[in-house]
Amino acid sequence: MFEIIGKKVNIKDYLSYYAKNMQWNPEFIVLHNTGTPTLAQRPNGFTAEHMKNLQGYYSGMGWNGGPHFFVDQNSTWAFNPISKKGTHSPSWNSIAIGVEMLGDYSKEDFTTGAGKKVRENSLNLIAELHLYFNFDPSTMKIHKEDPTTTHDCPGKNVIKADFIKSVNEKMNHPCKVVLYKKGEGHDPAGVINGVLRNNNVYALVSDLQKISGFNNGLSGEQKVIDVLTTKYSYSWDVVNLKFYCVQK
Numbered sequence: 732m733f734e735i736i737g738k739k740v741n742i743k744d745y746l747s748y749y750a751k752n753m754q755w756n757p758e759f760i761v762l763h764n765t766g767t768p769t770l771a772q773r774p775n776g777f778t779a780e781h782m783k784n785l786q787g788y789y790s791g792m793g794w795n796g797g798p799h800f801f802v803d804q805n806s807t808w809a810f811n812p813i814s815k816k817g818t819h820s821p822s823w824n825s826i827a828i829g830v831e832m833l834g835d836y837s838k839e840d841f842t843t844g845a846g847k848k849v850r851e852n853s854l855n856l857i858a859e860l861h862l863y864f865n866f867d868p869s870t871m872k873i874h875k876e877d878p879t880t881t882h883d884c885p886g887k888n889v890i891k892a893d894f895i896k897s898v899n900e901k902m903n904h905p906c907k908v909v910l911y912k913k914g915e916g917h918d919p920a921g922v923i924n925g926v927l928r929n930n931n932v933y934a935l936v937s938d939l940q941k942i943s944g945f946n947n948g949l950s951g952e953q954k955v956i957d958v959l960t961t962k963y964s965y966s967w968d969v970v971n972l973k974f975y976c977v978q979k
């Protein structure tokens with residue numbers, strides 16, 4: 732029988748430990764729902780015993796792995812070790828991480844009650860996976876997009892575009908970039924919109940150039956500190972989500 736983790740995990744702690752020695756190179760995430768069991772069949776979510784039963788089921792199907800995570804209304808369960816490729820979507824097993832949500836979203840609601848909790852827990856997990864592996868959310872797939880799959884997974888209540896939009900929102904917290912120029916006193920030279928992502932603040936280079944007058948040849952969205960470099964000192968206001976940049 733293939734190895735499983737079979738435990739509830741805090742995803743950041745889990746990745747920092749188990750993703751150190753990756754034996755494969757995942758490129759994107761495939762989202763599933765269990766179908767059976769339904770949410771109604773697991774009103775209290777999964778147990779460690781359920782994980783062992785699933786291991787037995789997958790092995791019985793002749794599969795040498797399973798999805799990397801099961802998500803229920805309470806927790807994220809690590810299943811197939813993240814360091815190894817799993818079995819969940821025939822076309823993409825060698826390149827994709829599998830996330831299996833508890834529920835049958837062809838019938839069960841994904842926006843209220845337990846379904847909403849599964850959605851929220853899945854979004855948190857998937858946003859962390861995108862940040863850790865540096866995936867672009869637009870590359871995410873749902874199982875039924877696999878051309879070699881015939882069944883409807885996840886059900887129609889899981890709307891891919893909405894889900895990806897929410898992943899993006901989890902990954903990117905809106906913030907303000909406040910820039911002060913040397914010799915201009917206490918009035919900022921400008922305030923622009925930025926995003927906090929994975930502990931870095933990003934902004935559009937064009938916006939930064941407007942308020943700093945500084946052009947270093949970069950374009951698009953970049954880390955603020957890469958654009959303004961060591962010519963500025965930086966401080967982060969965690970309460971007001973403001974990133975202060977003061978010209979030295």
Ligand SMILES: [Zn+2]
Binds near residue numbers: 763764874
């Ligand atoms: Zn599936």
